[in-house]
Amino acid sequence: MHPIRQRPTPARRHSRGMSLIEVIIVIVLIGAVLTFVTNRVLGGADRAKSNLATSQLQSLAGKIEQYDLDNSGLPPDLQALIAQPSDAPNWLGPYAKADEIKDPWGRPFIYRAPGQDGPYDLISYGKDGQPGGDSVNRDIVLQ
Numbered sequence: 001m002h003p004i005r006q007r008p009t010p011a012r013r014h015s016r017g018m019s020l021i022e023v024i025i026v027i028v029l030i031g032a033v034l035t036f037v038t039n040r041v042l043g044g045a046d047r048a049k050s051n052l053a054t055s056q057l058q059s060l061a062g063k064i065e066q067y068d069l070d071n072s073g074l075p076p077d078l079q080a081l082i083a084q085p086s087d088a089p090n091w092l093g094p095y096a097k098a099d100e101i102k103d104p105w106g107r108p109f110i111y112r113a114p115g116q117d118g119p120y121d122l123i124s125y126g127k128d129g130q131p132g133g134d135s136v137n138r139d140i141v142l143q
Contacts, residue, residue, distance in 0.1 A: 046127055046136040049104035054125040056100070057142040058110055060109060060122055063095040074113045105129065118143040 006026075060078075067075045071088045075081055080088065081096040103124040109122055115121035121143050128137040 030096075031053065050126065050136045050138075050140065052104045053126070053140050054142075057102065057109065057122045057140060060096065060100065061142055063100075064120065064122075067091075067093070067095050073112075076113075078109065078111045115143050 009028055024105040059083075063081055064075060067081060067088075069088050070092045075088075076085060078096070081089075081101065082094050082098055084091040084093060092098065105124075107125070107129050110123035110125070112123075115119040121141060123142075124140040125131055126133055126137045126139060128138070131139060135138065
């Protein structure tokens with residue numbers, strides 16, 4: 001008796017798996033998708049920090065105004081909102097906490113009194129910490 005040979009069915013003929021080229025294409029596509037998603041997520045976080053810096057500057061301006069009302073003058077620096085300066089006998093603070101005088105990137109806000117166009121300027125130099133820039137690196141100025 002002769003053994004019966006089975007012929008490979010069409011499904012078996014093509015089930016050899018993925019070729020090396022197909023594997024490389026899939027890896028490249030996954031990498032592209034991950035890069036796109038990562039950039040969108042991280043870019044969103046930076047924009048959120050920029051918006052937070054604007055809100056923090058507005059809040060800090062209110063604290064400076066309260067100091068001004070209590071002491072009949074602007075604070076000499078932002079530390080005067082945290083600890084009483086020797087020349088502020090009517091000080092009713094603390095007006096701010098230490099972390100409130102730092103921007104979302106951990107750098108101290110810039111405070112200038114008198115300011116360029118008003119009684120004082122409050123500035124965050126953005127993500128890069130350098131004057132100038134655009135997008136999330138732009139200067140955020142409250143006058």
